[in-house]
Amino acid sequence: MRSRWGKARRVSTLEGPAFMNELQRAVASMGPRVLLFLTEEKTVNTVSELRASLPVSVLIRLPEHQRLMELMHKQGFQELAEAMAAPVPRTVRLQSSQDLPLVRGLNYPCVLKPSEKNYEYGARFKKAYKVGSAHEVDALYRKIEPVLADMVVQEWIEGADGDIYFCLQYIGGQGEVVSSFSGRKIRSWPPRIGGTASCTAAWEHAQELSDTTASFFRQVGFTGMGSMEYKRDARDGLFYMVEPTVGRTDFQEEVATVNGCNIPLAAYCHEMGQALPAMSPVSPQRVWRDEQADRWSREVSGEAVNAAALTGFPVVDAQWRWHDPLPWLDDISRRAADRIKSKFHK
Structure with missing residues (x-):
């Protein structure tokens, strides 16, 4: 909403028929072809279910609705993975x-x-x-x-937060891998069971994770924006699938971009019939960090070192950009307001 690179439009809801009406109004002035990227599960549900009512100018790559719902449900994914003999706990x-x-x-x-x-x-x-x-x-x-x-x-799969890996992909309409990036978490918040606090590239396992993810997506007929989370078992060193994210970008999607693999750009170029951007792996690789969540994770786990000291790689903050500071400033101001509010409510 705050970024200088986007044009914000506030809507009343992110789900249901009302959202579809808002979407139709929003895209009316955007040109003949618009590629839609989703970020919320509830919005994915709505757009998939009501896809027939999308304006003809809007493009979004999704698998068949029932298959998408199965993948979004943990038990549905479990049954699909077991049927495909995929490695799942x-x-x-x-x-x-x-x-x-x-x-x-x-x-x-x-x-x-x-x-x-x-x-x-x-x-x-x-x-x-x-x-x-x-x-x-x-x-x-x-x-x-x-x-x-x-x-x-x-x-439970034995291992620390650093044993959690993921593969972010965009899959074309014929099941082809348009773009793929493999990474690993450094810290989670809350530790061991939460979302990503900091992460980086996993070049050393990129081929295995990309092949395994693409194979599963191909077998289940998945297309579009998706990812798979894995955990490497400390007991046998093998990767086990934990859960997919489908139909939308992942929270840590930007870690791929800062390491030379801009997946949304590749998706856009693919769907618009343009040449794909070259993947240019960054060296040394970058750490993407949600500073607040990473600090909380360090404090709870008793670790004194930050992500840079832990890995030796340069850190990119999830919010701060010198040429686009408003998202960071907005985040800081909201945190300050929350702290003041909590003091008055005590």
Whole structure:
């Protein structure tokens, strides 16, 4: 919204028929061809379901709706991955407390998390919980069930935040890989179970992760903007799929751009019939860092060193750009306002 490089337009909602009406008004003055990039799961749901009502000028690459919904649901993805013999940890779906006996056969520790993104759940609970026993799952789930009954319990893959890898891709209409970038997390927030706080390129595993991701996407018929998260098991050194992000950009998508692989630009050029930009791997590779989340992660884990000291690579801040400072200034002002508000509410 604040960037000098974009033209902001505020809308009343990001989902449902009302959003589609807002979208039609927004693109009316944008020219004969507009490529749509989505960033929210709820918007992906809406655009996919109501794609027939998109203006003819709007282009977006999506797989068939039912397949997209399966990939966005953790149990749906699990069943697809198992059918494709893809490397995934064992997972049990909980739809009510009557399903709790199913978790007794899992090997612990495990992770308890929602089957799909839910905003009411996110406002009251953590993104995921590491649980040490079926009894712990039982106690936690009974608290969560009134808010969100559809949860999964997945066997834990041993390793630290630095063992979490990902592959960001754009897949063309014939299943071809238009652009691909492999990276790894440095820190998560909250540690071990949260989103990306800092990350960098993973050139040493790029081919394996790109091939594995592209193969899975090809088998399930996925096209468009997507990614796959992996965790490398400290016990056997193998990569296991954790979950995909489909139909939208990933939170850490910019780590690819700062390391020489601009995936949205490649997607745009591909869909507009233009020559693809060359991928120019940056050396030394860059660390992309959400400074606030990375600092919180360091403080909780007791680590004194920052991402640059930890990796030796230059750091690019997620918000700060000297030639485009307003996003950073807006973020700083919001944090200050939140701190003042919290003091007055104590």
